[in-house]
Amino acid sequence: GQNIDQPTEMTATEGAIVQINCTYQTSGFNGLFWYQQHAGEAPTFLSYNVLDGLEEKGRFSSFLSRSKGYSYLLLKELQMKDSASYLCAVKDSNYQLIWGAGTKLIIKP
Amino acid sequence: ETGVTQTPRHLVMGMTNKKSLKCEQHLGHNAMYWYKQSAKKPLELMFVYSLEERVENNSVPSRFSPECPNSSHLFLHLHTLQPEDSALYLCASSQVWAEGEKLFFGSGTQLSVL
Numbered sequence: 001g002q003n004i005d006q007p008t009e010m011t012a013t014e015g016a017i018v019q020i021n022c023t024y025q026t027s028g029f030n031g032l033f034w035y036q037q038h039a040g041e042a043p044t045f046l047s048y049n050v051l052d053g054l055e056e057k058g059r060f061s062s063f064l065s066r067s068k069g070y071s072y073l074l075l076k077e078l079q080m081k082d083s084a085s086y087l088c089a090v091k092d093s094n095y096q097l098i099w100g101a102g103t104k105l106i107i108k109p
Numbered sequence: 110e111t112g113v114t115q116t117p118r119h120l121v122m123g124m125t126n127k128k129s130l131k132c133e134q135h136l137g138h139n140a141m142y143w144y145k146q147s148a149k150k151p152l153e154l155m156f157v158y159s160l161e162e163r164v165e166n167n168s169v170p171s172r173f174s175p176e177c178p179n180s181s182h183l184f185l186h187l188h189t190l191q192p193e194d195s196a197l198y199l200c201a202s203s204q205v206w207a208e209g210e211k212l213f214f215g216s217g218t219q220l221s222v223l
Contacts, residue, residue: 004151008149031209033209033211035212040216040219041216042113042199042214042215042216042217043199043212043214044214045211045212045213048209048211050209087152089152095210096154097154097212098151099151099152100151101149101150101151102149102151
């Protein structure tokens, strides 16, 4: 079967750095997405990786290793507004999106 | 006007009721989706419409019935639901075959079935 694993919950301190990992086992690979979802709100797109390496966008970076079936989302200079759930999703060989259950990130002052 | 608008935001219904969820996208996209989000579970894809044709129906019970009258509007008709159908229902849109083809989501309808 196809599977995406990510930690259920993480806690970090304001101003610090946090890395949220995502491992996947899918039939084929056509890209990996990270979405952010604040409580009671719509998921919003953060990043897309289709080639190996690091993509940086301001305070957020996303890394992909296709050979290891592994990605991480790196959040720097954490702010209280970064408290949210972070969803990892992979497009398989049929271009179907396979979703992880999400990681709830709690930021403490 | 936000990109994808869903109404209502909250809905409480009995198991014998009939209700409809509405979604409208203002992004000019050509695909629309219904997802179910339950606590601590991955998003479950329910239905996909591409160019106004239903292209996917993931073994969803017949008590859920989608309707896509045009590329901007999507409905989910509900009848004789069960308590386990209580969840957040998310609508999304995308531009098919665009690079990355990211999804744009609405804020969802929080559904409670009593």
